[in-house]
Amino acid sequence: MEYNHKDIESRWQRYWRDNETYRSKIDPSKPKFYVLDMFPYPSGAGLHVGHPLGYIASDIYSRFKRQQGFNVLHPMGYDAYGLPAEQYAIQTGQHPEKTTTENIARYRSQLDKIGFSFDWSREIRTCDPEYYKWTQWAFMEMFNHYYDLEADKALPISELEERFAAGGADAVKAACSRELHFSADEWKAMSEKERREVLMNYRIAYQGETMVNWCPALGTVLANDEVSEGVSVRGGHPVEQRLMRQWCLRVSAYAPRLLSDLDELEWSDSLKETQRNWIGRSEGAEMRFPVKDSDIELEIFTTRADTIFGVTFMVLAPESKYVDMLTTPEQAEAVKAYLAEVKHKTERERQIEKRVSGVFTGSYAVNPLTGKEIPVWVSDYVLAGYGTGAIMAVPAHDSRDYAFARRFDLPVIPLIEGADVSEESFDAKEGIMINSAGPELNLNGLTVKEAIATTKRFIEEKGLGKVKVNFRLRDAIFSRQRYWGEPFPVYYKEGIPYLMEESALPLELPEVDSYLPTSDGQPPLGRAKGWTTPEGYPIELCTMPGFAGSSAYYLRYMDPRNDHELVGEEADGYWQDVDLYVGGAEHATGHLIYSRFWNKFLYDLGKVVKKEPFRKLVNQGMIQGRTSFVYRIKDTNTFVSHGLKGDYDTTPIRVDISLVSNDILDCEGFRNWRPDFADAEFLTEADGKYHCGWAVEKMSKSMFNVVNPDDIVERYGADTLRLYEMFLGPLEQSKPWDTNGIDGVNRFLRKFVGLFSRADLAAKDAPMSREESKVVNKLIKKVTQDIENFSFNTSVAAFMIAVNDLSALKSTNAEAIRIITVLLAPFAPHIAEEIWHELGGEGSVTVAAWPEWDEEAIKDDSVKYPVSFNGKARFVVEVPAGTSPKEVEAIALADPAAAKWIEGKEVKKVIVVPGKIVNIVVK
C-alpha cells in the first residue's frame, strides 16, 4: 500500500461526516464523558500551529474514551463577540457579523483538515440570538436574586422584599454594596423608586457607582482581568480610574465558595494557587479609631493588629468618604488641590512615577490603646476598593508606610526585637515584640503570631473592632460601551432600570450606521433607530462583556437547540459537568472565575446539578515561534552563514520561516522574497549550504515565524501534524515550534504502512509469536497509561519502538498490526481507519474497542531474555530492606536461576538493585 495522505485523509473525513460517526446522544446505558476545549475567538489571522495543540490532545483523549466504551460529548463552537471584530468594523465600516462569519468559516475549514472528532451538530456561536437569549436570561435571573449570607446561596429578590417588610434591613444578612439600615415601617413608607434603589444595593446583577477601569482609547470600561500593569490587555492602551454608573455582577458574594471548592478540583496546583491569590482571602481585624474633637470613628482594616503600638499616622484613599468629613477648614485648599492632581493621573502614571505623594487633612485620630493622637493623611497609595479605604500606618513594618513616613518626616517606631529600620522597613511576620505596652494590653515578649491573636481577642472583647475576613476579589463590571456584544434586556423608566419581559428574549442587536460612540459620548447603540420598548422607554445602550457569553457555554452544548431552557433537566442530569477541560492558563483569573461563579449561581437556582463546572483541567503550553535569521555583512548585500558570521560585522535579519528547512536557507526563494534581496550573495559553509541562526519568540506575523497548520497538512498530512504536535514535548510545557523533527514522525507512519504491506493477510488468524505478543502487549500497557497521564509524547515514542521491534522480528503477523492500528486510532485516525479497513475491519476503527493488555505476555523471562539484552541477565531476588549492595550481590550469584545462567561463563559485572533486580553481565 502506498501512503498517500491527501487521498486517505479526505476520504475518511468525508466518511465520518456522512456517517455522523461522532454525533453524541444521551444514552443512559453508557457512562458519559464530557471533553471540552476552550472555544476559540475567530480572529482574522486564522489558526496557527499553536492553536490546535490543545485540540489534538483533547481529541486523542475523546477518541480513547470512546474506544473504552464511554459516551463522549466533544463539542466545539466560537466565542464570537469581541473587540477585534469591532475595531475592524470601525476601520472598514463592515458589520462585525460579516467578518465574524467569514472568520468562522475559515476556522472551520482549518479545523476540519486536522480530523477532529467534534460533534458539529452541537456547534454554538455566542453572537447567535438563539444562544445569547440564554446569556440575557441569566442576567435577568441575577437581577432578580440576592445573595443571602445565612442560607449561603442566591435567593429570589421577592423574598428579600418580604423580609424587609417584616423586619427591615437588619432582619436580613445579605451581600450588598453598602450597609443599609431601615426599619420595616420605613421600608413600607418608601416609594417604588426608593425601594428599587434599595434593592439595587442587594441584587446579584446590579447597577452601581463604582471606580472603573476606563480606557479612553477603546472608549469603554474594562474588568480587572482585562487590565494589566495599567494598560488594556487588548491593544495596550492606557487605562484610568473613573467613577461611573455601571452594571456589575456580585461575584464577591461567592468568594468564599469559589475559594473552598477549589480543593475538590483536579486542576494543576499552580492554577489553583493563581485563583487563590486572585480571590485573595486575608484574615485580619476591622478596627475603629475615634477622631479627636469629633463623633466620627475612623474604620480601618489590618492584618497586622499586632503592630497597633507602632501606628504613627493614618491614611485615607483619595476617594474615601472620610476625606470630606475629616478635612479641616485650614487644610481644605491643600486637600482639594491634591485630589484634583490625583484624579488627573492615570493608573499607569501612578505606577510609573512611584513618587510618594499625599496631604494632611488637619484632623487627628486617637489610638484606642495608647490614647496618643496621630495625624490623618490622604494618599493615593491607599486603595478605595479594598478593605475600608483607610489604613493605620505602621512605617516600621510596612514598606509603603515607611516610604510615606520618610517623605513627610513622620515618626517610625520599631516593634520587633533586632529589626533595623534605619534604611528600610521590616515587613516579615516574625520576631519578638518590643515597644508594645499600653495601660490595658502588653504584647512585649510575644512572637508576632501570638501578638496578632492576642490583639484580635483584645479588640473584640473591648468592642474596639471585630475580626474580619476580607477578599481581594471584586465584583465584575458587566457593561461595555460597545456595539459588538449582547444587549441588556433592560429599559429605563424615570431613570430607573427595569427588566423586560422574558418573552422579549432574545433582545436582538440592532443595526447602526457607525460603530463609533455618538457625538455626545453615548455608546454606539445610541445611534440605533427605535431602540426603545413599544411604550417608548429607552433601552440600555451598553452591551455585555466578552465573558458573558463564555461563562455558561459548556452547559449549552449539552442541549444546544433547546428553545425553552438554557439546558434541559434530562440533558443536564446526564452530562452533568465537564470531565476534562483543556485550554490555556491565561484564563485563570478571567473566564475560569466567571464560569465557576455563573455555574454556582445556576446551582443555587437549582438549574444545574453540579457545584463546579470543570472537574479536571489541563493547561496546554504555549507554542512559541522559532524565528530564523540571516546575517548581512554591513553595507553590502552579502549574507554569511551562521557558522561563519564571527568573522564579519553583520546585522541579523529575520527571514520568513517558509524559506527555511532544517535551518537551511532556500537561497533562491530568499532572492525572490523581497526585491531588495534579489541580487543577494551568500557565503556558505563547507557543506555548500547556508545555515540560518534562530531565536525563540512569540509566534506572530511581524516576526515572520508563523506556521500555518494547513501547510503542514498539505505537505505531511493531518496524522503527521497530530503526532508531531504531541511528540514535541510535554503537553503542559511551553515550547517553540520547530519543524526540524517532523520528518521523524512522518517516517514512522510510512514505516508502519510498510510493516502492514508486508503482513500476511492470508493468515489473518495466525497467533502472535511470544516476541510479537510481548511487543504488542507492552505497547497496549504503555499507551493506555500514557493517555491517562496526558503523556502523549512518550506514547508516540512507544509506537515507534513497537514498529521498529516488529520490523526487527521480521513480523508478518496481521493480528499484531490490527491491535497497533486500534491503539493508533486516537492519534492518527485517518491512516488507522485505512489500514483497519484493508485488514477487513467493520465500521470505523475510531470506535473499535480499546484492547486490554496481558501482563503475562510482558513478564521478563530470565532464560530467554539475555539473548536480546547485550549479554546481560536480569534476575529478581528477594532481600530484606537495608541489605548492602555487596550482600545482595552474593545472594544474587547464589540464586539457582542465576547460577544456571552463569554456568561456564565468566562473570564480568554485577549491577545490583536491592529488593528488585540484579543484572549480571557475563562473557
Place this chain on the structure above:
RNA sequence: GGAGAAAUGGUGGAAUGGUAGACACGGGGGACUUAAAAUCCCCUGGCCCUUAUCGGCUGUGUGGGUUCGAGUCCCACUUUCUCUACCA
C-alpha cells in the same frame, strides 16, 4: 514585592528512589544507485587507555543533607520562564 514552574548531550526531550540520556532530530560512517532522492544497516554525553578489542574514569545548574542507593526526596543558593501586584 508576592506566587508558581523549570534547569539532563549539538537540539527537542525519556527515566514508580534502583543500569541516566528512551524516542526523535542533527552529525559521522557504510550498503543500494551511473548519480541524486528515498530506503536500509552501524556509530554518536565527555574524558582517558588501547593498533583494535577489552576496559577505566566522569557526568543531570551550584553547595549541603537524608538513604545501602538521589536526575528524582529535604534545605540553601544561582539562573531562566510564566502569572500577579501599592490588597494594608
